[in-house]
Amino acid sequence: MTGFLLTFINLLFEALSLAILARVLLSWFQVDPYNQFVQLLFQVTEPILGPFRRFVPPLGMIDISPIVALLVLQVAQRVIIGTLIGLL
DSSP: OHHHHHHHHHHHHHHHHHHHHHHHHHTTSOOOTTOHHHHHHHHHHHHHHHHHHHHSOOBTTBOOHHHHHHHHHHHHHHHHHHHHHHHO
16 A cells, blocks of 8 residues: 555656656647646646746746646655654
8 A cells, every 4th residue: 555655646746747748748749738748738738837937937939837737746755755764
């Protein structure tokens, strides 16, 4: 049971990280905003990236909020997994 929980949490963080990376890559191309995959990607990532955009100013034309979000997700993943391993 504990292995399943740790694996699930780890996969959740990895999926969020991949979704953010996919969104960054899609921002370099012209995509159809009505595409269902694009809409799903934005619905999943915007609650994470939105708050970071308010606090992290862009560097010229470059939005670095996804980089900061990925770093925070990595730290949160390690803290949560480490804490759960310590508790279990």
